[in-house]
Amino acid sequence: MSRGKRTLVWALLPAAAAAAIWGLRPGAESLSGCTEAHRQAATYPDYSGIVIPPNVAPLNLKVRESGRKFCLRLACQAGPPVEVVSANANIAIPLAQWRRLLQANAGGELRMDIYVEGEGGWTHFDTVRNRIAAEEIDPYVVYRYLPPVYDKWGQMSLRQRDLRSFEERVLFDNQRSRDPEGRSIGGACINCHTFLNHGTDRMLLHFRPGSGSSQIPAMILVRHGRAEKVDTRVAGKGPAAAYIAWHPSGKLLAFSRNSLAQIFHTAGVEVRDVVDRDSDLGLYAVDTGQVYTVPEISRPDRLETFPTWSPDGRYLYFCSAPALADKRNLLLQYDKIQYDLVRIAYDAAAGRWGQVETVVAAARLGKSISLPQISPDGRFLMFCGHDYGSFPIFQPSSDLYMLDLSLVATPGEAAPRRLDEINSPRSDSYHTWSSNGRWVLFSSKREDGLFARLYIAHLEAGGRFDKPFVLPQRDPEFYSRCLMTYNRPELVAEPVTVSDAELARAIDSAAGSAPAAPGEPWQPLK
Amino acid sequence: MDIRRPSAAIVHDAVFLAACLAYVWVGIDPRLIYHCQRPIFYTSPGFLDEFLRYPGGPADYLYALVAQAYAFAGWGAIVLTAQMAAVAALTEVYFTTLAGRALPLVRYVPALLLLSEVNLYYDRTPMALALLLGLALAILFVRLSRQWSDWAALLAAFAAMLLAAYYLAGMAIVFFAPAAAMVLIARRPTRLPGIACLLLAVALLAAAPASARGWFTDADLRRVVVWWGLYGFYALGTAMVLGGAAGTARNRGPRPAIASPRPRKWRLAAGLATALPLLGLGFVAALSYHLNGHDRNLAALDYHCSREDWPAVIDASRRLESGDFNSLTRYQVNLALYEMNRLGDDMFRFPQAGSLLPELRTDRVLPHMLRITDLCLRLGRVDDAERFGGETMVLGKYDPRIYRLMAEVNLVKGQTGVARKFLTALSYEVGSAAWARQRLRGLDRDPQLNGDANVQLLRRRMLRTDDVLPVWQRAGKPAGDMERLLLDQLDQDPSNRMAFEFLIGSYLVARDVPAIVAAMPRIKDISGPAYIGPDGRRRTPRHFQEAMAMYAGSTGQPVNIEGLDIQPETMARMAVFKRIMDQSPTREAAREAAWSNFRDSYFFYFVFGPGDYR
Secondary structure (H helix, E strand, C coil): CCHHHHHHHHHHHHHHHHHHHHHHCCCCCCCCCCEECCCCCCEECCCCCCEECCCCCCCCEEECCCCCEEEEEEECCCCCCEEEEECCCEECCCHHHHHHHHHHCCCCEEEEEEEEEECCEEEECCCEEEEECCCCCCCEEEEEEECCCCCCCCCCEEEEEECCCCCEEEEEECCCCECCCCCECCCCEEEEEEECCCCCCEEEEEEECCCCCCCCCEEEEEECCEEEEECCCECCECCCEEEEEECCCCCEEEEEEEEEEEEECCCCCCCEEEEEEEEEEEEEECCCCEEEECHHHCCCCEEEEEEEECCCCCEEEEEEEECCCCCCCHHHHHHHCCCEEEEEEEECCCCEEEEEEEEECHHHHCCEEEEEEECCCCCEEEEEEECCCCCHHHCCCCEEEEEEHHHCCCCCCCCCEECCCCCCCCCEEEEEECCCCCEEEEEECCCCCCCCEEEEEEECCCCCECCCEECCCCCCCHHHHCCCEEEEEEEECCCCCCCHHHHHHHHHCCCECCCCCCCECCCCCC | CCCCCCHHHHHHHHHHHHHHHHHHHHHHCHHHHHHHHCCCCECCCCHHHHHHCCCCHHHHHHHHHHHHHHHCHHHHHHHHHHHHHHHHHHHHHHHHHHHCCCCCCCCHHHHHHHHHHHCCCCCCCCHHHHHHHHHHHHHHHHHHHHHCCCHHHHHHHHHHHHHHHHHHHCCHHHHHHHHHHHHHHHCCCCCHHHHHHHHHHHHHHHHCCHHHHHCCCCCCHHHHHHHHHHHHHHHHHHHHHHHHHHHHHHCCCCCCCCCCCCCHHHHHHHHHHHHHHHHHHHHHHHHHHHHCHHHHHHHHHHHHHHCCCHHHHHHHHCCCCHHHCCHHHHHHHHHHHHHCCCHHHHHHHCCCCCCCCCCCCCCCCHHHHHHHHHHHHHHCCHHHHHHHHHHHHHHHCCCHHHHHHHHHHHHHHCCHHHHHHHHHHHCCECCCHHHHHHHHHHHHHCCCCCCCHHHHHHHHHCCCCCCCCCHHHCCCCCCCCHHHHHHHHHHHCCCCHHHHHHHHHHHHHHCCHHHHHHHHHHHHHCCCHHHECCCCCECCCHHHHHHHHHHHHHHCCCCCCCCCCCCHHHHHHHHHHHHHHHHCCCHHHHHHHHHHHHCCCHHHHHHHCCCCCC
């Protein structure tokens, strides 16, 4: 080759490379002249007709149409459209472009056009029109990640997901986490993590030791990055605090202690069930470490559980059911127990308690009530309604209900609404409000009945929800093969700062004993 | 450095590796390793991430991939032999690098120790990979130590390699650190850096995960011998070679000229010197094979049972010792007999004692949990299968065997959404992908699986009546009331042959003749090859006949049960047996007299009780 030709080749090479890059860029496909399918493309997950937060992670999806090339075109009113072309059906949307598009169009429409190239060229499927809400969702959700648990809990972790991306962090793993001295916590069960006012500086955790462990069940209280173990049992015996709620002031905790028993069905769809043989509510004064109760929330003739405070701190809501008299055959009557939603007034300044009043009677609703949660503005109270008992995740009948507290003139007369727009024929349960009250994230087994996934739903100003959508994952096929379940999600505004070593250290430490209670002594369960 | 070996060494290698291949293929059988260790390897995104999170994870990941070959006897043998060859080769390079000359036959010792470890079947430690990495780093370090004069650089290289070894293969530090430290110690004038490295290596070993410390203090002596043997071999070998090299350096002088050619006597001695160590190696291999025979037989039984190769199960059971017939192995043998339609005819050819079914309780032993999940599914206790399967998932984590069972459970229950999840997960598992994809395609074609005979059979057997406090698991019987359990299944589906035969079998073993008589009328609903004679007419399994003949003989009344047929031959054999019993002066004499013709009969078992009468 002559020198001149070599020069020409070297000169053309960059141009050819640039042309190749230009040709391969997303959106370079010639989509004009494509045929219309006159229907929407089948995708997994289903992200059609939804309202999304402007700060949510990309809605990566798999196109369930046959073809050899796939294109997703995302367009809004402002900004250039985003086009993703893929040789396989899994569409991964570039995070930066997605963010730019959503941020420029908060409150606007997001149009999703799917094109599939087959033997006869490109086919365009009907445009999917979604809406980008103006309100953001809290950036993090903390949840338990575990296999469907029957009796053993040897594989369980507490995780934090950044909703704005796909970043997931293991906060605590009951197999892998070690204390600073390298000791394992021996497969303890960790659950019921609770945060104060959507922050993470103060959080709670309940843990039960693994079988054969010398540890005691206890509450782990985290403050300013330091964890301590609190023994909430009566005289070192019985169950520890399970479901816990922070008073908005951060100075008082209401908790339930439950004597739960697991039973198994020999026939039917759901194999598992849980019976609360006995339960009471107790209180923990955070500053003094005192554990005590008041008679109104620990009645011997009632089962009391699932405490939650109103955002103004003036009411403690909880679920209550009559205790069954026949203790010997209690387990056989598992489906006879139904919980009411009740509340009791509380004057934090004087430390005075009012009388318990029924807000929604189970008999009136025809359902047992569990997991009440009030929106941060105090207007809506959302709860689970199911056929019996207090364990909605094992009951396909569990649905989400909502009560507009601003319309409740007379407690007991309140008429909650079943949220048919977000419920499914399978268990819909544990829900968490965003700090602005416009989003609810809940767990649902709607896909198959066994594995719970997290769904996000937008609340319109009028009190109706938009169609929920599943928490997006980087790999759109992730849920189709994931054999783990998502449990107890909690939305938080900031990342959790306490380390797993610190949590393990607290779990391994000796529990601080509670000082003598000034009020009602903490009594053994009935 | 010239590390070319003479042709004799190549012959040695060829012989050694050929022997290795044959030994692994025929003797050890890699399929049993695969079965016992169940190396799980998924191709799904995120699977690798799990392994990158802990020290030693990359080696575990690689081992899981390599060990997929063990699913096949031939490929497994080749892959294992290749690992032995690599270890032998690297060992030779290592010592050659240290000593400057080849050390004959020494290279085979670690490979042989590794073969002993492979013989253990259950040990999932990626020993060969860790050893290879440790040796490779040690060789690299030895070479660096000769080229670099800067102590700081050497120490930094040591630290970096130590960390790399620890992260990549965990226990690789056991092979790398002492060798590297000794190389540094051997360097003069100062020994301090070398001693510091040695202390660092020991400290790291002490601070390493418990599993690392456990290598040397395991409860299984056979394992400890392998680990200490490997550690001692390299540590002592390095010390000896370095010590020898130092001595040679001090007494350096002209090497004596090698006389040419050596006399015949010398050649004979050299031949013996080669043959004796090889024979020694062969002896160790044979001893190791012998010591692990018990594990091998049990593994073979479980392997064939999991593959539902029922004749092979029976064949493997013949190699078991009497003491090996525990509740699980007994059940496996009886299950094989049931599946081969021979339970009612041949069960007393095998040791029987106690219940025919393993205890239905949550255990921490994975094979037990897998087996009882499978048992519940076969019987039609599908919700129980789901429950025990769920517990097994926690125990076995990503074990595809339990995923398969759970997929089947959910297919039978009609929960195809859940079944699809399990099948999709399995479609990413190397060993199960083909099966899972085929099952998924079947589900696409026939969503309700109406054409699947096995699913239909199990749906017929599936318990429909809910019982939240299972009567078979009362406080007094935590492991379950098996009799009630089987009767429940027969009430659900009177044609449930498994429930019927295991029920009668349990009564037979318990020598509870009234219970046999009470349950026998259910035989009219039971069908299958065991109930059809060669002439095409209905027949009754031999042991059932024998029990009912004994009942008829003791009451003096004919037995008239629909579907039951006691053949005249059975009555005649009973008469002969009775005559032997009557005529023998002692129980021992009677036993001896009846042994050859009756030891596989129910008559014999009934009189002499549980025992191994093979």
